Amino acid sequence: MKRNQIFIKSGTEYKKMTKELLAESELADMIGDRSLRIGIKPNMVSASAPSNGATTHTEIIAGILEYLKENGFRNMMILEGSWVGDRTSDVYKVCGYQQICDDYDVVFHDTQKDKSFSKDCKGLQLKICDSVKDIDFLINVPVLKGHCQTKITCALKNMKGLIPNSEKRHFHSMGLHKPIAHLNTGIHQDFIVIDNICGDLDFEDGGNPVVMNRILTAVDPVLVDAYVCDMLHYDVSEVPYVGLAERLGVGCSDISKADIRVCGENLQVNVPKRQKVVELADAVEAVDSCSACYGYLIPALDMLKQDGLLEKLREKICIGQGYRGKTGELGVGHCTRNFKCHLEGCPPTEQQIYEFLKEYITK
Incomplete structure (x- = not known):
């Protein structure tokens, strides 16, 4: 998969769709070395079922794990920390992640319980969870949804689950956009699988799911977030962390350069403008x-x-x-x-x- 490509697949058999999309994206070839430690980072913001529009569907995680195992990868872990105010351990049970880890014999790492290290993220010193250092290849699995403070949340903002709670509070005192952009210079996401099944296009905590039944893959988090801005009727300038991440060298926000490929049936999705x-x-x-x-x-x-x-x-x-x-x-x-x-x-x-x-x- 090339850096300017975004693959899209529609349907309701989510695990099957995921595996097919990863094959189309040639993920196994991208990773290469079968001994690498692969981290899978979903969105487990709160104890809200994926059908509510806030958290990553476990069928997608299952599809990723099955694809990796079938291609000879054995060293995988899931890592995530919920937002301040919720416990990751509650989400782990409510959203079905305990069952996933049991079924696929995969370790789950709660980053809320992690120690952290300080890193210079292109001029901004930020604290990052220690478990990130143990990952050789990071697969980001965000939910495409709205956000009450930043308008959209997808690939770039999902990295916020890999910092300690104290740093999450600090992010808000800095205005969110700047630290989100800088964080993505300190944590490199190697591949992105986007849950566009039924995200809430207004609230990051769900409650108003909009069924779209799509899964996307990409490599460039800036490009895919710019694509999400366009899909949700926002100009990139209205979501400042996207443009700032581009200026910091994280990726490209010019969607005219994107090679968007629909894999399988082309189901048109008309997203109403949300105000x-x-x-x-x-x-x-x-x-x-x-x-x-x-x-x-x-x-x-x-x-x-x-x-x-x-x-x-x-x-x-x-x-x-x-x-x-x-x-x-x-x-x-x-x-x-x-x-x-x-x-x-x-x-x-x-x-x-x-x-x-x-x-x-x-x-």
């Missing part, structure tokens, strides 16, 4: 908010909107690390604990936020 997050975010004043906290707030606001209550909210909701030690009227999360009205939690759940704001609006 839900943009509309809901008008009610929020976020300063350095972590993904989990913000990611639970936005769906809670959507619930309030459906109830006809959000339009009655007259006060902006403050959220994020930037409010530590400060005072104000209305805040969500532990960082706003000095506010007059605040909901404790790091993070509070979507339902807790909904109930808190519903009471605040109706009292």
